[in-house]
Amino acid sequence: MDIRLSECSVAELGRLLRGRELSAAELTEYYLERIERLDPAVRAYISVLADKARIRAREMDALLSAGAGGPLTGVPAALKDNICLAGAVTTCASKALANFRPPYSATAAEKLLHAGAVVLGKLNMDEFAMGSSTEYSAFFPTHNPWDLARVPGGSSGGAAAAVAAGTAPYAIGSDTGGSIRQPASFCGVVGMKPTYGAVSRYGLVAFASSLDQIGPLTRTVADNALVLTAIAGHDPKDSTSAPNEPGDYSAGLEEGARGLKIGLPKEFFREGLAPGVEKVIRDSARRLESLGAEVGECSLPHMDHAIAAYYLIAPAECSSNLARYDGVRYGLRAPAADVIDMFQASRSAGFGPEVKRRIMLGTYALSAGYYDAYYLQAQKLRTLIRQDYERVFAEYDVILSPTAPTAAYRFGEMSDPLSMYMGDIYTIPVNLAGLPAISLPAGLTDGMPVGVQFIGRHFEEALLYQAAFALEQSVAFTERPALTEVD
Amino acid sequence: MAYGDRYEMVCGIETHAEMATKTKIFCACSTEFGAEQNTHVCPVCLGLPGTLPVLNREAVNLAIKAGLALNCEIATVSKFDRKNYYYPDLPKNYQTSQFDLPIAKNGWLEITTDAGGGKRVGITRAHMEEDAGKLVHSGETITTSSAGSSVDYNRAGVPLLEIVSEPDLRSPEEALAYLTSLVRILDYAGVSDCKLEQGSVRFDVNLSLRPKGRADLGTRTEMKNLNSLSAVRRCLEYEAERQAGVLDGGGQIIQETRTWDEGREMTLSLRSKEEAHDYRYFPEPDLMPLRISPAWVESMRRALPELPEARRERLIGLGLSPYDAGVIIADKDLALYFDEALKTGPDVKTLANWLTSELYGLLNARGESLAACLIKPAALAALVNLIKQGAISGKMGKTVLEMMASTGRDPEDIVRAEKMTQISDAAELSALVDEVLANNPKSADDYRGGKEQALGFLVGQVMRLTKGQANPALVNRILKEKLN
Numbered sequence: 001m002d003i004r005l006s007e008c009s010v011a012e013l014g015r016l017l018r019g020r021e022l023s024a025a026e027l028t029e030y031y032l033e034r035i036e037r038l039d040p041a042v043r044a045y046i047s048v049l050a051d052k053a054r055i056r057a058r059e060m061d062a063l064l065s066a067g068a069g070g071p072l073t074g075v076p077a078a079l080k081d082n083i084c085l086a087g088a089v090t091t092c093a094s095k096a097l098a099n100f101r102p103p104y105s106a107t108a109a110e111k112l113l114h115a116g117a118v119v120l121g122k123l124n125m126d127e128f129a130m131g132s133s134t135e136y137s138a139f140f141p142t143h144n145p146w147d148l149a150r151v152p153g154g155s156s157g158g159a160a161a162a163v164a165a166g167t168a169p170y171a172i173g174s175d176t177g178g179s180i181r182q183p184a185s186f187c188g189v190v191g192m193k194p195t196y197g198a199v200s201r202y203g204l205v206a207f208a209s210s211l212d213q214i215g216p217l218t219r220t221v222a223d224n225a226l227v228l229t230a231i232a233g234h235d236p237k238d239s240t241s242a243p244n245e246p247g248d249y250s251a252g253l254e255e256g257a258r259g260l261k262i263g264l265p266k267e268f269f270r271e272g273l274a275p276g277v278e279k280v281i282r283d284s285a286r287r288l289e290s291l292g293a294e295v296g297e298c299s300l301p302h303m304d305h306a307i308a309a310y311y312l313i314a315p316a317e318c319s320s321n322l323a324r325y326d327g328v329r330y331g332l333r334a335p336a337a338d339v340i341d342m343f344q345a346s347r348s349a350g351f352g353p354e355v356k357r358r359i360m361l362g363t364y365a366l367s368a369g370y371y372d373a374y375y376l377q378a379q380k381l382r383t384l385i386r387q388d389y390e391r392v393f394a395e396y397d398v399i400l401s402p403t404a405p406t407a408a409y410r411f412g413e414m415s416d417p418l419s420m421y422m423g424d425i426y427t428i429p430v431n432l433a434g435l436p437a438i439s440l441p442a443g444l445t446d447g448m449p450v451g452v453q454f455i456g457r458h459f460e461e462a463l464l465y466q467a468a469f470a471l472e473q474s475v476a477f478t479e480r481p482a483l484t485e486v487d
Numbered sequence: 488m489a490y491g492d493r494y495e496m497v498c499g500i501e502t503h504a505e506m507a508t509k510t511k512i513f514c515a516c517s518t519e520f521g522a523e524q525n526t527h528v529c530p531v532c533l534g535l536p537g538t539l540p541v542l543n544r545e546a547v548n549l550a551i552k553a554g555l556a557l558n559c560e561i562a563t564v565s566k567f568d569r570k571n572y573y574y575p576d577l578p579k580n581y582q583t584s585q586f587d588l589p590i591a592k593n594g595w596l597e598i599t600t601d602a603g604g605g606k607r608v609g610i611t612r613a614h615m616e617e618d619a620g621k622l623v624h625s626g627e628t629i630t631t632s633s634a635g636s637s638v639d640y641n642r643a644g645v646p647l648l649e650i651v652s653e654p655d656l657r658s659p660e661e662a663l664a665y666l667t668s669l670v671r672i673l674d675y676a677g678v679s680d681c682k683l684e685q686g687s688v689r690f691d692v693n694l695s696l697r698p699k700g701r702a703d704l705g706t707r708t709e710m711k712n713l714n715s716l717s718a719v720r721r722c723l724e725y726e727a728e729r730q731a732g733v734l735d736g737g738g739q740i741i742q743e744t745r746t747w748d749e750g751r752e753m754t755l756s757l758r759s760k761e762e763a764h765d766y767r768y769f770p771e772p773d774l775m776p777l778r779i780s781p782a783w784v785e786s787m788r789r790a791l792p793e794l795p796e797a798r799r800e801r802l803i804g805l806g807l808s809p810y811d812a813g814v815i816i817a818d819k820d821l822a823l824y825f826d827e828a829l830k831t832g833p834d835v836k837t838l839a840n841w842l843t844s845e846l847y848g849l850l851n852a853r854g855e856s857l858a859a860c861l862i863k864p865a866a867l868a869a870l871v872n873l874i875k876q877g878a879i880s881g882k883m884g885k886t887v888l889e890m891m892a893s894t895g896r897d898p899e900d901i902v903r904a905e906k907m908t909q910i911s912d913a914a915e916l917s918a919l920v921d922e923v924l925a926n927n928p929k930s931a932d933d934y935r936g937g938k939e940q941a942l943g944f945l946v947g948q949v950m951r952l953t954k955g956q957a958n959p960a961l962v963n964r965i966l967k968e969k970l971n
Binding site: 082083084090092097100102103104106201202203204205206208209210236237238239240316317319320323324326328329330338339343363366367368371375 | 530533534535536537538539540541542569571573575578579580581629630636638765767768769772773774775
C-alpha cells in the first residue's frame with residue numbers, strides 16, 4: 001500500500017477499513033510495529049496490549065466484513081492510564097496502583113469499544129494526573145517526539161506524544177487544569193477538554209472530581225469531533241454527567257469562521273507569554289479576521305486569581321479522593337507492624353513527591369479553622385471566574401487564547417513547582433468554569449509546535465470545532481516531528 | 488448519695504438508624520443482613536478507583552418520611568458532604584454524609600415523662616449518610632489482633648439516617664422514653680426496621696450535669712456506639728454518677744469522647760477534645776445538590792402510614808382503655824395484627840384482651856413471634872366471635888387457641904372436630920340439672936342451708952356429665968332458680 005497509514009486521519013482509516021481496502025488486523029499490526037520501533041525513544045506507553053488488540057482487531061474485521069460497523073470500527077486507539085479498562089492494569093503512573101487491574105471499564109472506554117475501537121495500550125502520565133510535564137510519572141518520563149530532550153507536557157503527555165509520534169491514531173486523555181490541552185500544544189496535536197459533564201467520569205480515576213473531564217487527542221479537528229461524538233453523552237453511573245444528549249459534533253464543522261465573534265482576553269497577553277507563542281496567537285487572530293470573523297479585545301478580570309483558587313480546590317478534592325489508597329483493599333501494601341503503620345507506610349511508598357505535595361496542600365486547606373479562609377474563598381473566586389466568562393460570552397461566541405505560555409521546555413527546566421503551576425494559567429480558569437476548550441497547533445516557534453486555544457460556552461463544543469476547523473484549514477499545519485519520518 | 492439529689496442531667500442523643508431500603512444508598516448492592524462476608528459488594532461500595540456514587544431515591548423518600556413523622560422542616564435544597572477520616576472499615580476513607588444542609592431539621596416528638604405528663608423533645612436535625620463495613624478481629628481490638636483483622640464490607644454503603652436530638656432529656660428514664668418513641672415512629676413510618684439485635688440502630692449519647700436550679704450547661708462527654716436501649720440507660724446512669732463524683736470532689740469534667748465498656752459496665756476515656764478528629768468536611772463533588780420539591784414532600788406525606796400516636800387515639804376512640812391501646816401500639820406487628828383482626832367485626836375489647844393477654848402469653852410460652860405465629864388475625868377474630876356468642880366457653884377458647892397455634896387450623900374446625908360446642912340449650916341443661924339435684928340431695932340441702940360453696944360442686948357435676956361442654960353461666964343460673 002502506498003498510503004502512509006500513520007498520516008491518515010481517523011476518518012480516512014475508517015473509510016479504508018469499511019471499504020475493506022485494509023483490514024483491522026493489518027492496521028493493528030502496523031501500529032504495534034510502530035510502537036515497537038518508536039516507543040523505546042518516546043516512551044508514551046505504560047502498557048501495550050498487543051495480544052488483546054490482535055484478537056479485538058480480528059473481531060472487528062468479522063464485523064466489517066459483514067458490512068457492519070461505524071467510522072471508528074477497527075481503528076486502533078490508546079487510553080491514558082487513569083482510564084479504567086476491564087482486565088487491563090490501570091496504574092495512574094503510580095506505584096500505589098502498579099498492579100491494579102480493574103474489573104470494570106470507564107464508561108468512555110466502554111463507549112469507544114462499543115464504537116469498535118481496538119485498544120493498543122495504556123499511556124503514560126504524571127502520577128494521578130498531577131503535573132504538567134509527565135516527569136512525575138512514577139515509572140519513566142515520556143519524551144516529546146519533536147525533540148526528545150523536551151517534555152511532552154502533561155499530565156496527558158503519553159497521549160499527546162503517542163498521537164504526535166504516530167504510534168496511535170488517536171488517544172483519550174483527561175484534563176483537570178489543562179492536562180489535555182497543554183500536552184496537545186507541546187506535541188502539535190489537537191486536544192479537546194469538553195464541558196464538565198459532557199463525558200462520563202465513571203471509571204476515570206479521580207484527581208479533582210469537580211474539574212476532571214475526559215477528552216480526545218487527535219491529529220485533526222475533524223477526528224477530534226468524531227471521537228468526542230463517540231464518547232460523550234449522559235451516563236446514569238455519573239451523577240454529574242449532563243442529562244442532555246449530545247448531537248453529532250462533526251455536523252457544523254465546515255460552516256467557517258464568517259460572522260463569528262471572537263474575543264481575545266487582554267489579561268492573557270502580559271508578561272510570561274513567550275513572544276514566539278504570542279506571535280502564533282496574533283497570526284491566528286489575523287487569519288480568523290481574514291476568514292470573516294470579528295475579533296475584539298475582551299477582559300477576564302479575575303484570571304490572576306485562578307491559579308490560587310485552583311491550587312486550593314484541586315488539592316482539597318485530591319486529598320480526599322486519594323485517601324482510599326491505604327493498602328487495605330487493593331494496590332500497594334507496605335509491610336507494617338499495625339494498621340496505622342500500614343496506612344502510613346503504604347501511602348509513603350505508594351505516592352511520589354508531587355502527589356504528596358498536593359495531598360498536604362489539600363488537607364491543610366480543608367482543616368478546621370482554615371476552611372473558610374481557603375476552600376470557601378476559592379469557591380467564591382470560582383464563581384467570579386465563571387461570571388467573567390459569562391460576561392464575555394454575552395458579547396462573543398468564542399475566546400481565542402494561548403494554550404500555554406511557552407512551547408515545550410527541556411527536561412528538568414521546570415524544577416520549581418510554582419513555575420510549573422504558572423504554566424497552566426490559560427487552561428486552569430476553563431476547568432474552574434466547567435467550559436469546553438480546544439487546543440490546536442497553529443504554528444512553530446524555534447522548531448517546536450505552538451497550540452492556540454478556543455474556549456466556548458457550556459455545551460457549545462460544536463462551535464469550537466467549527467472555529468478550530470476554519471483556523472486549521474487556513475494554517476494548514478503539515479509539519480511533523482522528524483522522528484515520524486522513519487516510515 | 489445519688490447524683491439526682493444535687494444535679495440535673497442534660498442529655499442529647501444521636502441515633503443512627505439503618506433505613507429499610509432494598510439496596511445500598513449509592514449502588515445497587517443488597518442491604519440484606521447476615522449474608523456471607525463480602526458478598527454484597529461491588530466496585531462502587533468498595534470504593535475502587537474511578538467509581539462514582541449514584542443516590543438511591545428510595546433512601547431520600549424514607550428520610551423525608553422520617554422528617555415528616557418527626558415534625559421536621561424538610562429542606563428544599565439539601566446536599567451531601569464528605570467526612571474525612573481513616574479507618575479500614577471505611578472503603579474510601581471518607582464517609583459521604585450531610586453536613587450543613589441536612590434533609591430535615593427543627594422537629595420534635597412527644598414523650599411521657601416520669602411524672603406522667605407529656606413533654607416535647609426537640610429534634611435538631613436528621614441527615615442521610617452511608618454506613619461503614621465491619622471489622623472482625625482475631626484479638627480484642629484492631630491493635631492487639633496479632634493474627635490480623637478482616638473486614639466485611641457488606642454493610643458499607645447501607646443507608647443510615649442520623650437523628651440528632653436537642654439536649655432536652657433530663658433523666659435516663661426520659662432518654663429511654665425518647666428512644667422508645669423514636670424507634671417506634673421510625674418502625675411505623677417504614678423508615679427503619681429498627682432491629683437493635685442486628686445492630687441496625689446505634690446511639691451516641693451526650694451528657695452533662697449542672698447543679699439543680701442552674702440554667703447554664705456543664706461540660707459534656709460523649710459516649711459512642713451504644714447498641715441497645717438498656718446499654719443507653721446503664722451508660723447514662725454510670726456516667727452521671729461518675730461526673731457527679733468528679734464535681735463533688737471539686738474536679739472539672741473534661742470534654743471528651745468516652746466508650747461504654749459493656750463487660751465492665753463503665754465508661755472509659757477514648758479521646759479528648761484536643762485529640763478529636765478534624766473531619767475536614769467539604770461538599771461531595773460527585774453528587775449534585777438535592778432539590779426537593781413541595782410536591783415530592785407532599786407525596787411522601789400522603790404515603791406516610793398511620794403513626795403510633797394517631798393509632799393510640801383511634802384505638803381509644805374504638806373503646807379500648809388507654810392501657811390496652813398503649814400495649815397494642817407499643818409493637819407495630821401487634822398493632823397491624825389487631826387492625827387486620829378488627830376487619831371481621833369482633834368485639835373490640837374482647838379482641839384486645841385475647842390478643843394482648845391470651846395470644847401474647849401463649850406465644851411467650853412457646854417462644855414464638857407474632858410474625859411466625861400460625862394463627863392469622865381473621866382466625867383469632869373468629870375465635871373471639873365464638874366466645875362472645877357463647878358457642879364455646881372462655882376456658883374452651885384457651886384450649887382452642889393452643890390447638891390453633893400448633894396446627895394453624897380455624898377455630899370453627901377445631902370446635903366441630905373436637906365436639907367442643909358449648910351446650911347453651913336451657914331445656915337440655917335444665918334436665919341435666921334435675922338429674923344432678925336428684926343424685927346429690929345433700930349438697931342441695933347444704934346450699935339451701937347457706938353453704939354457698941355447695942353450688943360450685945353442683946355446677947361441677949353438670950360440667951362432668953357434659954364433659955365440660957355446658958355453658959357454665961347458664962348452668963349456674965338454672966341451678967339457682969331450681970334451688971331457690
